[in-house]
Amino acid sequence: MKAAVIGCNGYIGKHLSLFLQQQGWEVYGYGKKPTCDLNISGYTSLDIQLKSDFDRFxxxxxxxFYFSGITGTAAAYNTYENYIDVNEKGLLHLLNKVRTASQKPRIVFPSSRLVYKGVANTLLSEDAEKEFKTIYALNKWFGEQVVQQFSNYFDVPFSIFRICVPYGNLFADSYSYGTIGFFLTKAKAGEPITLFGEGEPKRTFTHVEDICLQIYHALSKEGSVNNTLNISGETFSLKEVAEQIAAKYSVTVEFKDWPKMDASLESGDTIFDGSRISQLIQKPLKNSFQTWLQSI
Structure with missing residues (x-):
């Protein structure tokens, strides 16, 4: 198999590139940096904001695998042009290039928990109610809709994988992305981990290796073609995760009042129903949060 990974220097893109290469795939990377962080089959520097750069694709x-993009919440309101240019126009540049190909590759698009309307203590299936509280959430929903449009109108196949909270690392260091990365950075520095409110929101946490495994195995199944799948994982509240990390590094967890903006942006519980992908690939999770935390 041959795969192009756009965003191969990013957190998940880098892991996917390594993982696919380990499965014997030819992996061709694309990114804005002049060089690639990995030794892969081939690398091309490409700025997804420039339509002309896709002449080199x-x-x-x-x-x-379209794993390039800008994440963030409130920051997007100050730099919305970048969010539109990178997260929306960049994807359209790719799709416009692919739709004229003689043999159209399948587009693999990562979406987010932020497209869901959070519901307390409730598993959210792929068809659960949607709500968009940030520009980034709208970017992801735009991406989902536009890859479906290109499938309907131009026969470009796709698979969408919604990812809740990734963590872990398969490389030399123990850096983790996003929420877990923030907690670890604080704890390793000997500083208290801070949470808004009482840390009650619940999330589905998935080790990055399990994200790669689920995507890889699902792609070989017919049920993943032109379909959307939640990545499965383990459910914890933010408080539960913070307290486990704090205990390991002998720091405390402190609680602060919600700032007005953050309270408005908070989605509440986003707990994934992973039954669709679990039934498709029938493979248990390889990693658990507790085991991973003990190992780092």
Whole structure:
């Protein structure tokens, strides 16, 4: 199999590139940096904001993993042009290139928990009610809708994987992305971990290796073609995770009142129903949060 990974220097894109290469795939990376962080089959520097840069994109692959983008919440209101140019126009540049290919590769698009309306203590299936509280959430929903449109109108196949909270690392260091990364940075520095409110919101946490495994195995199943799948994982409240990390590093967890903006942006519980992907691939999670935390 041949795969193009756009965003191969990013957190999940880098892990996917390594993982696919370990499975014997030919992996061709694309990113804005002049060089690639990995030793892969080939690397091309490409700015997804520039339509002309996609003249250098080779469509002769089986899959295109679009894992490039800008994340964030309130920050997007100050730099909204970048969020639109990178997260929306960049994807359209790719799709416009792929739709004219003689053999169209499948687009693999990562979406987010932030497209869901959070519901307390409730598993959210792929068809659960949606709500968009941030520009980034709208970017992700735009991405989901536009890859479906290109499938309907131009026969470009796709698979969408919604990811809740990733953590862990398969490389030399123990850095974790996002929520867990923030907690670890504080704890390792000997500082208290801070949470808003009482840390009650619940999330589905998935080790990055399990994200790669689920995507890889699901892609080989017919049920993943032109379909949307939640990545499965383990459910914890933010408080539970923070307290476990704090205990390991002998720091405390402190609680602060919600700032007005953050309270408005908070989604509440986003607990994934992973039954669709679990039934498709029938493979248990390889990693658990507690085991991973003990190992770092």
């Amino acid at each position: 080779d469509t002769q692959v089986d899959y295109v």
